[in-house]
Amino acid sequence: MNRLLQATFPFIGLISLWWLIVFIFDVPHFILPSPERVGWVLVERFPLIASHAITTALEIICGLILGASLGFGVACLIGDSKNLTQLTMPALVISQALPVFAIAPILMLWLGYGFASKLAMTTLIVFFPVTASTLAGFRAIPKSWELTFQTLRPKRAQLFWLIRLPLAIPYALSGVKVAASVAPIGAVVGEWVGSSSGLGYLMLHANGRGQTDLMFAALLVLCVEALVIWSLVNRLANRFDQNPQVIS
Amino acid sequence: MLTISNLNLSYPGYDPLATLSWQINAGDQIALLGRSGTGKSTLLAAIIEGAPEVTKQSERIAYLSQQPALLPWVTVIDNVLLGFKLRGTKHSSDLTQRAVDLLDQVDLGALAYRKTSLLSGGQKARVALARVLIEESDLVLLDEPFSGLDRSTRIQMAGLCQQLLAGKTVILVTHDPRDAQDWLDTAMVLTKDTIKGPYRLNEFGSDRALIQALDGDL
Numbered sequence: 001m002n003r004l005l006q007a008t009f010p011f012i013g014l015i016s017l018w019w020l021i022v023f024i025f026d027v028p029h030f031i032l033p034s035p036e037r038v039g040w041v042l043v044e045r046f047p048l049i050a051s052h053a054i055t056t057a058l059e060i061i062c063g064l065i066l067g068a069s070l071g072f073g074v075a076c077l078i079g080d081s082k083n084l085t086q087l088t089m090p091a092l093v094i095s096q097a098l099p100v101f102a103i104a105p106i107l108m109l110w111l112g113y114g115f116a117s118k119l120a121m122t123t124l125i126v127f128f129p130v131t132a133s134t135l136a137g138f139r140a141i142p143k144s145w146e147l148t149f150q151t152l153r154p155k156r157a158q159l160f161w162l163i164r165l166p167l168a169i170p171y172a173l174s175g176v177k178v179a180a181s182v183a184p185i186g187a188v189v190g191e192w193v194g195s196s197s198g199l200g201y202l203m204l205h206a207n208g209r210g211q212t213d214l215m216f217a218a219l220l221v222l223c224v225e226a227l228v229i230w231s232l233v234n235r236l237a238n239r240f241d242q243n244p245q246v247i248s
Numbered sequence: 249m250l251t252i253s254n255l256n257l258s259y260p261g262y263d264p265l266a267t268l269s270w271q272i273n274a275g276d277q278i279a280l281l282g283r284s285g286t287g288k289s290t291l292l293a294a295i296i297e298g299a300p301e302v303t304k305q306s307e308r309i310a311y312l313s314q315q316p317a318l319l320p321w322v323t324v325i326d327n328v329l330l331g332f333k334l335r336g337t338k339h340s341s342d343l344t345q346r347a348v349d350l351l352d353q354v355d356l357g358a359l360a361y362r363k364t365s366l367l368s369g370g371q372k373a374r375v376a377l378a379r380v381l382i383e384e385s386d387l388v389l390l391d392e393p394f395s396g397l398d399r400s401t402r403i404q405m406a407g408l409c410q411q412l413l414a415g416k417t418v419i420l421v422t423h424d425p426r427d428a429q430d431w432l433d434t435a436m437v438l439t440k441d442t443i444k445g446p447y448r449l450n451e452f453g454s455d456r457a458l459i460q461a462l463d464g465d466l
Contacts, residue, residue: 144313144391147296151311152383154334162333166321 033213041217048202049214053221055198059115059187060229063122067183068176070123071130079138079168080160096128100186104193113194122186126179133175137168173237180233184226199225249274249417250387255294255301257287265290268443270436274305274386277418279428279449282438283462288421291438292389295419310385314395316376320365324356327364328378350378354408370401374408381412388413390420394427406430423462425452439464 015035021027022034029037042049074092078084100121111117141164149159191200199222206214250272257265265287272278282288295302296309318327328347329339351357354374359367364375373393380388390409394402409418410431420428428435429449436445444464452458 142315142317143293144315145317147293148311148313148317149334150296151309151385151389152331152334153307154331155336158334158336162330163319166319 030210030212033216037213038216038220041213042220045214045217049199049217049221052197052199052202052218053225055115056184056187056191056200056222057225057229059118059122059190059198060183060225063119063186064126064176064180064183064229064233066119067123067126068130068179071127071175071179072134072172074127075131075134075138075168075172076165079135080156080164085135092128092131095124100125100189101193104189107190108194113196118187118190118195118198121190122183125186126183129178129182130172130175133178134168134172137171138164140171141167170241173241177230177234177237180230181226183229184222188222249276249305250295251303252291252295253301253303255291255299257290257294259290263440265440266438266442268438270443272417272419274417275415277413277416277420277432277434278446279420279422279425279432279435280438281422281425281428281435281452281458281462284423286438286440288438289391292391292419292421295387295389304387306386308383308385308387310380310383310388311391312376312380312388312393313391314393316372316393318364318372318375320363322364323361324351324364324367324375325360327375328382330379331383347378347382350381351375353381353412354378370397370404373397373401373405377405377408377412386417388416388418390418392422392427393420394422402427403430425449425458437461437464 018032019035022032033041074088078088103124104117104121107117107120111120149163154163187198188200191198192204195201199218202218203215203222206212206218252268252270254267254269256267258267259265268291280288280291292311295304296311298304319330322330325344325347326333328351329343332339332343348357348360351360354377356371356374356378359371364372367375376393394405397405406427407430409420418432420432422428425435429452433449434446435449435452436443437447439462441464444461447461452461
């Protein structure tokens with residue numbers, strides 16, 4: 001019960017503040033609609049909002065899975081070699097340094113206005129945190145451990161599977177947690193640049209028609225969706241993290 | 249057994265350290281004393297990594313450090329047999345029995361199939377010792393293996409080392425001669441400039457004598 005209160009308190013606080021601003025300053029509804037107006041739109045237009053929310057959720061979840069798998073895979077491939085890591089790091093940094101807005105039009109051109117381009121955007125934004133964290137895990141093995149394992153005369157593959165990989169997994173999971181919080185950015189930016197469905201598309205569409213209440217309703221659903229996905233990923237990651245036998 | 253010729257222990261960007269030459273004969277058991285930062289661990293790393301200045305008769309080296317490098321998610325016996333797993337050697341029942349016997353010797357036989365993360369610091373140190381023993385290495389390098397353990401556990405570990413490492417060539421790196429006095433007789437002292445010795449460990453009975461030795465003034 002306490003945890004539920006803790007989780008809902010900021011949410012209730014924000015809505016109360018929002019309602020107070022609208023009430024005190026008498027803000028017109030096309031600038032800032034009241035919470036009850038947005039709530040009413042949420043109920044009234046639920047089928048429309050839900051269908052767009054499903055599209056965005058799919059983009060986020062698939063992008064998260066693909067980006068995390070690719071990031072983890074690339075880190076595993078290059079993490080065993082310092083030279084390879086140094087050689088590829090500039091390309092990895094560039095993949096993160098380029099704003100997704102700058103790449104979005106190119107991805108639209110190459111992959112079209114459908115699901116693929118949004119998946120690519122989300123994958124791209126998820127990829128780097130997972131790669132960087134996993135690589136940090138490979139480098140975090142203490143020198144005394146390295147020396148100990150060296151005296152055990154290991155085969156390289158065995159050393160990787162039995163020790164280096166399990167020890168890197170908690171770091172990779174930290175990266176996935178960070179990635180889960182930024183994944184919605186990729187999906188929504190992709191939808192803004194060009195799409196025919198998704199919450200980002202719905203917000204743009206509503207904005208163009210002066211339906212600020214619908215825009216806010218879509219934004220609210222996006223917030224909840226992002227929070228739910230992030231919480232699920234966190235719970236899953238913590239479950240693996242606290243139970244290292246699963247990863248051995 | 250082990251010959252070190254003109255090995256420079258300096259690290260780039262840090263104050264220069266000793267360039268040392270040292271010969272250790274088979275069966276020697278020596279404590280290497282020295283202040284922090286004199287290059288004691290660097291010396292052991294050079295021996296393990298096979299620096300060109302190091303000539304050794306055997307490639308079979310065992311290493312035990314302050315961090316026992318035990319995988320927390322596997323059982324105690326799996327940690328003892330880790331070397332065999334890493335080399336891809338199949339476990340025979342004889343090998344498993346030998347691991348259990350060694351765990352008995354370090355008083356951990358009853359915990360052989362317990363998850364390693366559930367052990368205390370002293371128990372982990374004993375598991376690491378059992379792993380050193382099962383490898384049957386000729387040269388055993390111990391890098392402050394008793395640091396972080398309470399005094400009574402240190403005494404227990406020293407007793408086990410004396411009993412179980414008999415006949416092996418041992419270098420025990422430590423800054424506390426009490427860790428060595430319980431089971432070794434001879435010590436070398438590494439300073440920032442040179443390596444000195446051999447000394448009888450009982451020469452470091454007083455703190456004054458120890459400080460003089462660590463400063464290279466004994």
